[in-house]
Amino acid sequence: xxxxxxxxTRPPRLLVRTLTVTFLTVALLLVVVLVVVMLxxxxxxxxxxxxxxxxxxxxFAALETRRQREMRAQVAAIADSPSLKAAIDTMQTxxxxxxxxxxxxxxxxxGRELRAVAARVDADALVLTDxxxxxxxxxxxxxGQWPRGARTGIVIGTEGDGYDGIIKNGKSVFRVAAxxxxxxxxxxxxxxxxxxxxxxxxxxxxxxxxxxxAIISDGLIIGTTLTDRAARQFELAVAAAKPVGGVVxxxxxxxxxxxxxxxxxxxxxxxxxxxxxxxxxxxGATISMxxxxxxxxxxxxxxxxxxxxxxTAPIGQLSRSLAARAEAPALxxxxxxxxxxxxxxxxxxxxNALMASVAQAEAQTEAAYMGxxxxxxxxxxxxxxxxxxxxxRVSVLSVAIGRLLGLSxxxxxxxxxxxxxxxxxxxxxxxxxxxxxxxxxxxxxxxxKEHPVLGARILRSVPFLTPHxxxxxxxxxxxxxxxYPHGLRGDDIPLAARIVHAADAYDAMTSARAYRGALPxxxxxxxxxxxxxxxxxxxxxxxxxxxxxxxxSDAEVPVLEEVT
Amino acid sequence: MSxxxxxxxxxxxxIAAGSIRSVDAQPSDTxxxxxxxxxxxxxxxxxxxxxxxxxxxxxxxxxxxxxxxKNVVVYVKDAAFRGTPAPRKAEIRQExxxxxxxVLAVTRGSTLDFPNDDPIYHNVFSLSSAxxxxxxxxxxxxxxxxxxxxxxxxxxxxQIHSHMSxxxxxxxxxxxxxxxxxxxxxxxxVPAGDxxxxxxxxxxxxxxxxxxxxxxxxxxxxxxxxxxESR
Numbered sequence: 001x002x003x004x005x006x007x008x009t010r011p012p013r014l015l016v017r018t019l020t021v022t023f024l025t026v027a028l029l030l031v032v033v034l035v036v037v038m039l040x041x042x043x044x045x046x047x048x049x050x051x052x053x054x055x056x057x058x059x060f061a062a063l064e065t066r067r068q069r070e071m072r073a074q075v076a077a078i079a080d081s082p083s084l085k086a087a088i089d090t091m092q093t094x095x096x097x098x099x100x101x102x103x104x105x106x107x108x109x110x111g112r113e114l115r116a117v118a119a120r121v122d123a124d125a126l127v128l129t130d131x132x133x134x135x136x137x138x139x140x141x142x143x144g145q146w147p148r149g150a151r152t153g154i155v156i157g158t159e160g161d162g163y164d165g166i167i168k169n170g171k172s173v174f175r176v177a178a179x180x181x182x183x184x185x186x187x188x189x190x191x192x193x194x195x196x197x198x199x200x201x202x203x204x205x206x207x208x209x210x211x212x213x214a215i216i217s218d219g220l221i222i223g224t225t226l227t228d229r230a231a232r233q234f235e236l237a238v239a240a241a242k243p244v245g246g247v248v249x250x251x252x253x254x255x256x257x258x259x260x261x262x263x264x265x266x267x268x269x270x271x272x273x274x275x276x277x278x279x280x281x282x283x284g285a286t287i288s289m290x291x292x293x294x295x296x297x298x299x300x301x302x303x304x305x306x307x308x309x310x311x312t313a314p315i316g317q318l319s320r321s322l323a324a325r326a327e328a329p330a331l332x333x334x335x336x337x338x339x340x341x342x343x344x345x346x347x348x349x350x351x352n353a354l355m356a357s358v359a360q361a362e363a364q365t366e367a368a369y370m371g372x373x374x375x376x377x378x379x380x381x382x383x384x385x386x387x388x389x390x391x392x393r394v395s396v397l398s399v400a401i402g403r404l405l406g407l408s409x410x411x412x413x414x415x416x417x418x419x420x421x422x423x424x425x426x427x428x429x430x431x432x433x434x435x436x437x438x439x440x441x442x443x444x445x446x447x448x449k450e451h452p453v454l455g456a457r458i459l460r461s462v463p464f465l466t467p468h469x470x471x472x473x474x475x476x477x478x479x480x481x482x483x484y485p486h487g488l489r490g491d492d493i494p495l496a497a498r499i500v501h502a503a504d505a506y507d508a509m510t511s512a513r514a515y516r517g518a519l520p521x522x523x524x525x526x527x528x529x530x531x532x533x534x535x536x537x538x539x540x541x542x543x544x545x546x547x548x549x550x551x552x553s554d555a556e557v558p559v560l561e562e563v564t
Numbered sequence: 565m566s567x568x569x570x571x572x573x574x575x576x577x578x579i580a581a582g583s584i585r586s587v588d589a590q591p592s593d594t595x596x597x598x599x600x601x602x603x604x605x606x607x608x609x610x611x612x613x614x615x616x617x618x619x620x621x622x623x624x625x626x627x628x629x630x631x632x633x634k635n636v637v638v639y640v641k642d643a644a645f646r647g648t649p650a651p652r653k654a655e656i657r658q659e660x661x662x663x664x665x666x667v668l669a670v671t672r673g674s675t676l677d678f679p680n681d682d683p684i685y686h687n688v689f690s691l692s693s694a695x696x697x698x699x700x701x702x703x704x705x706x707x708x709x710x711x712x713x714x715x716x717x718x719x720x721x722x723q724i725h726s727h728m729s730x731x732x733x734x735x736x737x738x739x740x741x742x743x744x745x746x747x748x749x750x751x752x753x754v755p756a757g758d759x760x761x762x763x764x765x766x767x768x769x770x771x772x773x774x775x776x777x778x779x780x781x782x783x784x785x786x787x788x789x790x791x792x793e794s795r
Contacts, residue, residue, distance in 0.1 A: 082723050082724070090691045093717055093766045094717055096768065184662075
């Protein structure tokens, strides 16, 4: 039933089909879950990074304010130099009073003191001005930007006192901390510690904060550690709004940014790439998710295979049982129940019931055939009172002989039926010939000899009697080749035909005839032994002799008749 | 208490100056300049806010007992004086981390003492064109003297206490004075002639007025200085 081949392409196995469906379902579910999880992770990482930046930058802003204050405190301590203040005070007093004659001693003292302070302070420039903001002297790397006698530039304070803020000196912008130089009755000057807000400063901020920095003054970036493109975009994004913080996309990267300090129109921003930060976190997550995915896929494969097996195994088992049944239809045992599912068991039960009814129908058909044939044989025997029961007896004797010779059950069955029908051809022989008490003429004898061929011809029309045909056709052949209808010799004659030949002769001899009484069994056996090797096969005769005692001997004793 | 001591010290020094002046061998065709110095509130010169980081615990105002008028010197700017004016003896004390008096005027050749009345070390130095010196550090009860041989402004400071300062004006002539507490002043025995009378303050510089001195007469000139009175 399984090996039915269809026209065209064969459909896939049920297992494959089930496996495909379940695996695809699980895999799809998995992919959806993975995607959702990855998106969630990415979102959360971004939020965490932004929050981190926020707090980090808040802290940095506080530190920066404190640093500036401490710078002022440091400079205040350093600037409280008696020599410096004395020199300035002296110089200013003299200038006011005479208006001539520069005090070389004082100027030199100022220069020396300034350089000493500059050496101790980390600044780009140290500028000393008088109370009106006119430069007295300067020192430091960029001190040259403040020539003596020039004004310091515009100071924008953060706290309104002018001592902490931004100086714009020409094109350069400086972050300054300033301290006044105080005498008891007056302030004689101001000391500015200036740090240039340029690339160096941005680098320094970046080094301290770990974030990228941008310094914007008057809407223009004056120092940054961003790339040129990102800097230009940030300039555009920030120039108008001057936001405190947020998220901005620069040069295809997402940055969280925060304003550290704002002094007038000058602002310090720290920026951190969310992408950079989340990339590392995402890399870790991606790797573990990938492992998880692989594991889940394997699990899905195994699981769906198991599921598919669970579904298809009973069907496969049933299918194999049916296949076995188809190959050996004789074994009429019912198919075993798989016990795997109610539906499959119901199917098995139904099939078993169907097969049982088919077998029963076959048996009935066969029985009907057998009945008909038996009736035919009986009717034939009944034409002559002397041969009544002959076919039946020959059949019984033949089976007994066959059993002794070790024939199989199938062969015995063929033998039994073949023996029953062996004289069926006599239907075509006239009654007066059959019943003729006297010797037969040659023509009559020739008519009698036709009966095996005639019988075979009659039975050939029934397909399931094909195995019995040789018995019917050849049961008058003799080992010495003098038999009819074909004159076969020795081993050319089928065993069943030889058995029936001997049994037929024995029964004929032990049955009464119109012209004689029944011969005793011993006489008949003797006669058979006499003709063994010529008319009968010797081993058959031996077997017959052995088989007789096992048979009921209630048969009438026929008269001896020479049967040819 | 200290004010009285200081005031008396000033009076002593003025008396001393007067007594020296009396022995000057000057022609008798002289006149006297009198007047009053008025301190105007400073205009448009509001001081920058004081630093958030005061340099010392001792408040400077507390140790600045003399009124601002005592920091003014009135003198004749272009007076000619033949010979050397009589040297004077004067002193600037160091008390409560302050030089007292804060402003002093002397003639060239005078010697100045700097006694230390504080229980801590002080130092006296100057970077002025007229006199550059450093008297070193010395303890309470000790003193140092300095001869001022050149005319001009001499500012002295303490190397230890950066808020301490004093100003001495050294003149080639004796025609100068420091006003009284009410601002009035008198410069006596000035040779007849036309002069520029100057009122000087260290934070203002010079404010001048012309004056005509006649023999045996007294000329009246008032001066005005834009100085803030001590707060």
